[in-house]
Amino acid sequence: MKRGYFITFEGGDGSGKSTQIKLLQDFLTEQGYHVLLTREPGGTAISEKIRDIILDKKNAEMCDMTETMLYAAARAQLVQQVIKPAVDGGDIVICDRFVDSSIAYQAWGRGLGDLVWDINRHAVGDYMPDLTILLKLDPMQGMKRIKSREQDRIELSSDDFHRKVYEGYLNLEAMDSDRIKGIDASQGIDRIAEQIRDLVEDLINR
Numbered sequence: 001m002k003r004g005y006f007i008t009f010e011g012g013d014g015s016g017k018s019t020q021i022k023l024l025q026d027f028l029t030e031q032g033y034h035v036l037l038t039r040e041p042g043g044t045a046i047s048e049k050i051r052d053i054i055l056d057k058k059n060a061e062m063c064d065m066t067e068t069m070l071y072a073a074a075r076a077q078l079v080q081q082v083i084k085p086a087v088d089g090g091d092i093v094i095c096d097r098f099v100d101s102s103i104a105y106q107a108w109g110r111g112l113g114d115l116v117w118d119i120n121r122h123a124v125g126d127y128m129p130d131l132t133i134l135l136k137l138d139p140m141q142g143m144k145r146i147k148s149r150e151q152d153r154i155e156l157s158s159d160d161f162h163r164k165v166y167e168g169y170l171n172l173e174a175m176d177s178d179r180i181k182g183i184d185a186s187q188g189i190d191r192i193a194e195q196i197r198d199l200v201e202d203l204i205n206r
């Protein structure tokens with residue numbers, strides 16, 4: 001059976017990932033592809049439990065290393081249990097966030113640097129997405145967009161943290177431009193969706 005594709009979405013909080021993921025899922029399903037949608041942290045029963053611990057506002061004392069390892073633990077489970085089998089079986093897997101989030105949020109945002117890659121190498125090995133869509137939006141604009149909803153422990157971090165996360169994403173995009181494709185997320189929803197479809201069609205027709 002032909003292998004499927006592994007596509008991830010990345011971006012700061014409030015960058016509009018959920019809307020675009022839904023539009024891409026509908027588009028690909030209409031085209032006859034079998035699409036599996038999942039998210040990080042989460043996507044398996046174990047990983048969803050880890051998610052609850054990570055994002056719980058009551059866990060304000062959580063140290064950065066614990067946070068990093070919990071994300072990696074949730075990821076290891078998701079890759080083994082869901083992503084790999086689905087892609088091997090021919091599905092298009094769309095994942096809301098993946099290891100790039102840990103690089104942006106923990107390596108850059110929390111300032112843990114290279115050891116975040118070291119930890120994640122154990123979690124994902126060399127299993128990386130075929131394509132990563134990065135929705136680029138000024139972090140302060142992103143925070144403004146999510147202000148009206150209840151925020152989780154990570155979203156409640158300082159403005160300076162969110163600025164560093166964004167810087168981390170820009171660095172990742174520059175370092176791995178073959179895989180990571182940045183899109184200006186301040187554009188209209190339809191215009192963004194069109195660019196994402198073009199990138200995914202390029203991948204499938206490659």
Ligand code: TYD
Nearest residue numbers: 013014040041071097098101102105154155
């Ligand atoms: P979520 O509600 O899924 O946010 P979003 O809808 O913006 O994706 O919460 C995930 C939060 O966890 C988000 O603030 C980003 C953060 N995160 C990390 O800090 N490191 C990681 O490795 C991952 C996957 C997420």
